[in-house]
Amino acid sequence: MITTPAPSHAAAARQWFLARADLGALIDGLRDSGRRVIGPTIRENAIVYDEIQSAADLPAGWRDEQAAGRYRLERRADERVFGYTVGPTSWKRFTFPPNLPIASAHRTGSFGFEQPTPDAPPVAFLGVRACEIAALEIQDRVFLGGQFTDEDFRARRAAAFIVAVQCTTSSSTCFCTSMGTGPEVHGGYDILMTEIDEGFVVHAGSPEGAAIVAKLPTRRPSHAEAGAAVDNVESVRTQMGEPLPMAGINERLKLQLDHPRWAMVADRCVECGNCTMSCPTCFCTSVVERSDMEGRRSTTERQWDSCFDVAFAKVAGGDFRSRPRDRYRQWLTHKFSTWFDQFGSSGCVGCGRCITWCPVAIDVREELAAIAPPIAPVIRPVAVEPVAASPGSYSIARVATIRPETEDTSTLTLTDVDPAFLAGRPGQFVMIALPAFPAVPISISRFRANGIDLTIRAVGPTSTALTNLHPGAKVGLRGPLGTFWPVEEAYGRHAVVVAGGVGLSPLHGLVDALVANHDRFESVSLFYGSRTPEDQLFRDDLAAWSTGKAIDVAITVDRAGPEWKGRVGVVTTLFDMISWDCTKVTAFVVGPERMMQASVQGLISKGVPADRICVSMERHMECGIGLCGHCQMGGRFVCKDGPVFRLNELGDLFNREGI
Amino acid sequence: MATTGRTARPRVAVAKFASCDGCQLTILDLEDELLEIVSRFDIVEFPEATSRRSPGPYDIVFVEGSISAPEHIDQIKELRKQARVLVTIGACATAGGIQALRNWADHDAYRAAVYAHPEWIESLATATPVAEHVKVDAELRGCPIDPGQLTELLTAVLVGRRPQIRDEAVCRECKRKGIVCLVVASGEACMGPVTTSGCNALCPTYDRGCYGCFGPRANANAKSWSAGLLKSGRPPEEVRRIFAGFTGYAEPFRSVITELGKAKG
Numbered sequence: 001m002i003t004t005p006a007p008s009h010a011a012a013a014r015q016w017f018l019a020r021a022d023l024g025a026l027i028d029g030l031r032d033s034g035r036r037v038i039g040p041t042i043r044e045n046a047i048v049y050d051e052i053q054s055a056a057d058l059p060a061g062w063r064d065e066q067a068a069g070r071y072r073l074e075r076r077a078d079e080r081v082f083g084y085t086v087g088p089t090s091w092k093r094f095t096f097p098p099n100l101p102i103a104s105a106h107r108t109g110s111f112g113f114e115q116p117t118p119d120a121p122p123v124a125f126l127g128v129r130a131c132e133i134a135a136l137e138i139q140d141r142v143f144l145g146g147q148f149t150d151e152d153f154r155a156r157r158a159a160a161f162i163v164a165v166q167c168t169t170s171s172s173t174c175f176c177t178s179m180g181t182g183p184e185v186h187g188g189y190d191i192l193m194t195e196i197d198e199g200f201v202v203h204a205g206s207p208e209g210a211a212i213v214a215k216l217p218t219r220r221p222s223h224a225e226a227g228a229a230v231d232n233v234e235s236v237r238t239q240m241g242e243p244l245p246m247a248g249i250n251e252r253l254k255l256q257l258d259h260p261r262w263a264m265v266a267d268r269c270v271e272c273g274n275c276t277m278s279c280p281t282c283f284c285t286s287v288v289e290r291s292d293m294e295g296r297r298s299t300t301e302r303q304w305d306s307c308f309d310v311a312f313a314k315v316a317g318g319d320f321r322s323r324p325r326d327r328y329r330q331w332l333t334h335k336f337s338t339w340f341d342q343f344g345s346s347g348c349v350g351c352g353r354c355i356t357w358c359p360v361a362i363d364v365r366e367e368l369a370a371i372a373p374p375i376a377p378v379i380r381p382v383a384v385e386p387v388a389a390s391p392g393s394y395s396i397a398r399v400a401t402i403r404p405e406t407e408d409t410s411t412l413t414l415t416d417v418d419p420a421f422l423a424g425r426p427g428q429f430v431m432i433a434l435p436a437f438p439a440v441p442i443s444i445s446r447f448r449a450n451g452i453d454l455t456i457r458a459v460g461p462t463s464t465a466l467t468n469l470h471p472g473a474k475v476g477l478r479g480p481l482g483t484f485w486p487v488e489e490a491y492g493r494h495a496v497v498v499a500g501g502v503g504l505s506p507l508h509g510l511v512d513a514l515v516a517n518h519d520r521f522e523s524v525s526l527f528y529g530s531r532t533p534e535d536q537l538f539r540d541d542l543a544a545w546s547t548g549k550a551i552d553v554a555i556t557v558d559r560a561g562p563e564w565k566g567r568v569g570v571v572t573t574l575f576d577m578i579s580w581d582c583t584k585v586t587a588f589v590v591g592p593e594r595m596m597q598a599s600v601q602g603l604i605s606k607g608v609p610a611d612r613i614c615v616s617m618e619r620h621m622e623c624g625i626g627l628c629g630h631c632q633m634g635g636r637f638v639c640k641d642g643p644v645f646r647l648n649e650l651g652d653l654f655n656r657e658g659i
Numbered sequence: 660m661a662t663t664g665r666t667a668r669p670r671v672a673v674a675k676f677a678s679c680d681g682c683q684l685t686i687l688d689l690e691d692e693l694l695e696i697v698s699r700f701d702i703v704e705f706p707e708a709t710s711r712r713s714p715g716p717y718d719i720v721f722v723e724g725s726i727s728a729p730e731h732i733d734q735i736k737e738l739r740k741q742a743r744v745l746v747t748i749g750a751c752a753t754a755g756g757i758q759a760l761r762n763w764a765d766h767d768a769y770r771a772a773v774y775a776h777p778e779w780i781e782s783l784a785t786a787t788p789v790a791e792h793v794k795v796d797a798e799l800r801g802c803p804i805d806p807g808q809l810t811e812l813l814t815a816v817l818v819g820r821r822p823q824i825r826d827e828a829v830c831r832e833c834k835r836k837g838i839v840c841l842v843v844a845s846g847e848a849c850m851g852p853v854t855t856s857g858c859n860a861l862c863p864t865y866d867r868g869c870y871g872c873f874g875p876r877a878n879a880n881a882k883s884w885s886a887g888l889l890k891s892g893r894p895p896e897e898v899r900r901i902f903a904g905f906t907g908y909a910e911p912f913r914s915v916i917t918e919l920g921k922a923k924g
Contacts, residue, residue, distance in 0.1 A: 044839035044866070069887075071844045088839050098835035270880045270887070272852035273827070277834035288823055290811075293692075293699055295818035304835050309827050310877045324878065359830075359842045359852050360887045 016218035017225055019199040023081060024055040026163070026191075029212045030124040035161055038094055039126030040087070045073060049089040052126060059084060066171035066352065069361030082127055082195045085171040086351050090280035091125055091132055095139060095156045102152075102287065103300040118155035126163045128189065130182030131174075131349040133164060135280035137188060141343045142283055161208060164189035168232040170239045173352030175365060178244035181349045183236040194229035201229035244365055245374035248635065249346070251651025252372035253337035255610050257329065261371045266324035268360050273306030275354035275362075276331065281347050284312070307331050332367060384423040386479050391623045394433060394476030397421075399469050400451060405537045408458050409502060410467040415451040417477065422447065424480030426487070426509030427616060427644040430454065431478040431624040437462040441621040441639070443506035444480060445538075455505040455537060481624045483644040485510045485614060490521060490586035493612075496578075497526045498599045500571055500591020504528060504537045506616050506643070507590050511545065518550035522584060525552040529571030529595070533557050533564050571595060572602040582607035590616045597655050600647060613647040615654070669718035669816065672704035674738055676724030676731050677758055677786060681803040682749035683707035683723055689806050696810075699817060715741025719816065725751040725758060727786040739793040746812065747789045750802035750905040754874045757802075758786040759908035763920060788908070797822070802872035802905040805857045826877050828852050829869045832860035841868050848888060848901050853879040853912075874906035881911040885919065895919045 143150035176182030190209030204210035286305040291298035313320040339347035433439035446453035619631035619638040626640030703713035720742035766784040815822035829851035841847035849868030855876035899919035
């Protein structure tokens with residue numbers, strides 16, 4: 001299936017073939033260059049990284065079988081040397097030792113503290129995988145990328161010569177393709193080797209690497225050998241299957257800090273900290289002070305520690321993370337979320353060590369999927385195919401009536417519309433155009449038996465032209481488009497509609513649906529705020545809803561003359577009327593962005609879950625179908641992926657300026 | 660170097676209850692440090708080392724052994740009165756020790772099976788840790804205790820700081836030493852995940868799963884660990900025995916043992 005690409009001339013020129021029997025020459029070459037060689041070797045039923053004297057120390061003919069909480073060595077059918085994945089050791093043991101003296105102090109005669117000079121003799125790491133190079137690069141950012149640096153790490157890292165090896169096999173615990181770190185090695189090495197049946201295709205990535213390679217008994221690889229090297233790595237990607245949906249994981253986790261799963265996984269977790277110790281990027285440490293019995297001479301040793309330690313977040317007054325669930329959450333959210341904020345990438349490279357070496361077989365992939373699942377498109381796929389979906393084609397409809405709502409806003413009732421529009425759902429919108437006027441997006445404010453209502457504020461040329469039409473006029477329509485309010489998901493809950501100003505328009509159809517099905521909800525309420533009484537939309541409908549029993553309506557205005565007898569204040573001041581268990585509330589919020597932010601904040605502070613707050617976002621739209629790029633909001637097109645979003649989908653894009 | 664006035668040396672006593680004396684021997688085994696220790700501490704009572712006796716009060720009393728006989732109860736209360744600081748040492752004193760396994764058994768039947776004249780034997784039906792009887796100021800865990808932790812404690816007393824005795828899983832020590840996990844790579848039973856460190860992963864270093872002799876660490880999730888051992892295919896009785904070692908009477912190991920015992924019955 002995979003076609004063998006002919007290696008480009010330039011690439012072929014840089015590649016060499018080293019027979020498996022000559023691998024010892026590489027180790028000798030590295031040792032002769034004054035480097036201690038650390039590489040894979042079998043000890044204690046595992047392939048660990050340790051000092052290598054000769055090729056005989058390497059795990060030729062062995063592979064590892066890995067699963068959550070399980071690691072076993074098996075014989076391979078061949079004599080491949082690197083035919084395993086990653087074992088219990090990570091390279092951090094050598095770049096960031098588990099025990100390191102960092103200071104000594106004395107008060108015999110004089111008083112002082114001394115810092116040892118980093119001692120990092122030249123070393124070669126043999127068999128570094130793509131995910132492990134990614135881990136070293138993460139360590140670079142953690143230890144060297146900020147204001148304060150770890151000079152011991154700097155020395156050890158600089159002293160390390162990297163012989164990378166392409167993975168030609170994968171374990172069930174591997175997920176480098178999900179984290180974007182492998183399986184292919186793309187850089188960060190001095191020598192790169194790919195194992196094929198007869199030996200290795202070798203490539204130097206630095207002048208130091210080239211100097212070592214130059215002394216090896218190599219020849220040019222044949223076309224077939226070079227092709228096999230590419231295929232072998234490519235097949236690992238196929239072996240690993242579909243990558244996990246990691247897009248937005250940073251924000252996804254941040255929105256789930258109260259997920260019940262944290263407590264569930266903490267019940268299983270034994271807090272041994274093996275995940276953090278095996279992780280190639282975890283960097284937490286503590287210091288241990290040792291002294292003579294008089295306390296006159298002391299040494300300070302830095303030791304690997306773990307955020308799972310019961311004392312890790314303790315201060316004199318107590319423990320900031322006293323519960324196991326707090327500690328598990330700290331680890332997982334740091335690795336997959338807050339690490340991005342601190343160091344610009346995920347802290348996870350997908351090596352799978354935390355899965356294999358967890359004695360109770362906790363699999364972070366499962367926990368992530370349960371706690372912060374990929375955000376499904378907000379609402380189920382639209383029930384109806386839009387008509388005239390391409391940007392240039394329109395279906396014709398006729399204006400039946402035009403009803404002024406406010407000074408600048410009118411509602412057009414359209415008839416003779418394509419049946420697709422009648423099958424649309426509250427929250428969806430149409431693109432409406434007139435000849436010579438560019439199309440504008442307008443929410444459907446009401447679905448009627450034989451037509452739809454569009455409530456339009458005259459703010460631009462098209463909207464002004466539309467509000468100036470007369471009954472009988474024709475308009476061009478495309479739609480219905482976008483996502484809609486998930487009415488059914490609020491069944492059995494308190495449905496709360498919060499509208500500000502003209503924001504009531506995209507909510508009108510929703511209110512109609514809630515009222516029509518009011519007995520399916522625990523309660524139905526509308527909080528509506530506008531600047532003045534004169535800015536209210538749908539005054540007749542508001543009056544009807546207020547007198548009916550299906551919905552509780554609370555109205556406020558920002559300011560009003562003496563004739564106004566109702567409440568004055570922004571819409572959030574109405575929230576003091578909320579008396580329900582807010583975990584059982586599903587809220588639908590539309591209005592000016594600031595009003596939505598305040599409303600959402602108010603709802604969340606009352607305990608409404610983020611995934612139960614739906615908002616409709618407004619953005620510049622030209623095409624309405626995700627092709628023009630205008631309405632992009634983070635990774636989403638508001639026209640196609642919205643306009644209705646669950647708050648948790650938007651993450652911190654909501655509430656953020658300049659998005 | 661030894662400029663500390665002799666009179667200022669803390670008076671130290673070492674006492675024992677039901678135990679094998681192994682922890683006391685650990686003190687005597689501190690060969691490199693012993694001279695310095697006796698030059699800085701006035702060890703006035705130490706039956707394992709000397710027949711010289713000296714009444715209290717004492718600055719520090721190290722107590723080995725569990726409370727297993729009727730007279731022990733008065734003796735430990737008296738010692739507590741005489742001790743400024745009371746430190747329990749070893750699995751017997753801190754957790755009841757191996758002899759606390761009788762707390763789940765029929766004491767009279769055991770006594771009759773072991774002794775020709777059981778009526779001559781005065782012992783309690785239970786072997787219990789010292790802390791069940793008197794207030795304990797510090798404890799050194801293990802069967803036997805770790806010499807490094809002992810010198811750390813003595814040093815801390817002299818320097819006047821808190822001893823740096825960490826409460827973390829044995830796994831942490833394995834990982835720092837680079838020992839491959841016996842559970843994951845070899846399917847061994849190991850109490851490391853729920854046992855507090857201090858031994859420098861002694862048993863795993865020699866390819867043996869941890870016996871749990873240092874006892875449960877704070878927040879040990881013994882329930883999940885016993886579930887894990889059961890899930891690995893071990894019958895409940897075997898898992899019960901894995902927990903029922905030197906520190907089985909200490910919670911939460913105790914609850915696991917009781918629970919698995921019920922499952923058997």
